[in-house]
Amino acid sequence: MVGAKANALTVSSYEMLFNKRVVATIVGVLCSVSMVNGGDWHRASQIICSDCHTMHYSEGGMLPMGAQSGGPFPRLLLASTTNALCLTCHDGTDPDAPDVVYPVTYTADPAGGYFANSGGIASNNAHDLGMPSGGTAPGGSDNLILSCASCHNPHGSANYRNLLLNPAGSGNSVDVSVIASQTKSADGPGGNSPAQVYVPSNVIYQSGMSDWCNDCHTNFHGASETGSPEPWFRHPQDITISGKSHADFTYWSGTISNRMEVESPTDLVVPSTDDEVFCLSCHKAHGSANKSSLIYADGVGMLSTCQQCHNQ
Numbered sequence: 001m002v003g004a005k006a007n008a009l010t011v012s013s014y015e016m017l018f019n020k021r022v023v024a025t026i027v028g029v030l031c032s033v034s035m036v037n038g039g040d041w042h043r044a045s046q047i048i049c050s051d052c053h054t055m056h057y058s059e060g061g062m063l064p065m066g067a068q069s070g071g072p073f074p075r076l077l078l079a080s081t082t083n084a085l086c087l088t089c090h091d092g093t094d095p096d097a098p099d100v101v102y103p104v105t106y107t108a109d110p111a112g113g114y115f116a117n118s119g120g121i122a123s124n125n126a127h128d129l130g131m132p133s134g135g136t137a138p139g140g141s142d143n144l145i146l147s148c149a150s151c152h153n154p155h156g157s158a159n160y161r162n163l164l165l166n167p168a169g170s171g172n173s174v175d176v177s178v179i180a181s182q183t184k185s186a187d188g189p190g191g192n193s194p195a196q197v198y199v200p201s202n203v204i205y206q207s208g209m210s211d212w213c214n215d216c217h218t219n220f221h222g223a224s225e226t227g228s229p230e231p232w233f234r235h236p237q238d239i240t241i242s243g244k245s246h247a248d249f250t251y252w253s254g255t256i257s258n259r260m261e262v263e264s265p266t267d268l269v270v271p272s273t274d275d276e277v278f279c280l281s282c283h284k285a286h287g288s289a290n291k292s293s294l295i296y297a298d299g300v301g302m303l304s305t306c307q308q309c310h311n312q
Contacts, residue, residue, distance in 0.1 A: 101118050
């Protein structure tokens with residue numbers, strides 16, 4: 001029995017060493033394929049392969065830790081769908097991951113807003129995840145069944161927030177770079193929770209976001225769709241507030257409560273003369289409590305948001 005026990009321990013130790021080497025090899029391969037950061041919560045010590053994947057859907061003959069029952073699942077995932085997997089962390093149950101489903105508790109104003117539900121139920125105030133028959137984006141023409149991976153690359157991209165260079169299913173072939181600056185990051189000084197990092201006050205957008213949204217919401221962006229100054233066909237994006245006859249830059253550059261997001265492509269200072277209105281000035285990316293994911297600066301109505309630029 002002693003010999004058998006010793007042999008079992010030896011085998012167990014070998015298996016542990018083998019598994020560590022397998023994981024290290026996988027990580028090495030992934031890193032060699034894409035030398036980019038996966039975002040604040042998908043890189044370095046913030047996440048490891050086995051948080052999302054399982055090699056054999058078995059752990060000592062039992063269900064792997066964190067796995068849904070009913071597997072194994074495609075792509076070696078621990079859950080049956082991409083959305084289900086993402087929401088095992090991003091549904092508010094993990095304090096180290098930003099919550100993206102209503103109600104959000106880590107902050108009153110999450111940078112990307114929030115989805116109305118975990119999927120499969122239509123709403124008029126957010127992107128709808130996992131609708132069985134899909135849907136067409138306002139201003140677009142492609143029918144899409146949205147998952148978290150329609151917009152984000154879980155393994156990382158060169159874009160801010162892991163955004164895909166080209167949204168999945170959009171039918172567009174041109175990659176878009178989305179650039180933003182953060183004062184704090186999850187694995188850097190001063191940022192150790194979503195409440196410190198994933199909030200508007202920590203983010204200054206620089207460029208690319210409107211072009212990126214345009215991949216699906218085509219008719220709402222670009223000179224051919226919005227027109228040219230005086231008159232506009234639709235509200236323009238990526239134009240400065242400063243120097244425009246219908247905007248009040250003096251008011252904008254003063255003291256404003258709950259200042260809306262703008263792009264600052266050159267000086268990373270808000271307010272300043274390079275401030276540009278873009279899609280996320282008026283809408284939350286995931287959704288909000290308001291129709292069409294709109295942002296109400298005073299929490300009551302859209303007029304308060306409009307007035308920040310127009311001051312009529």
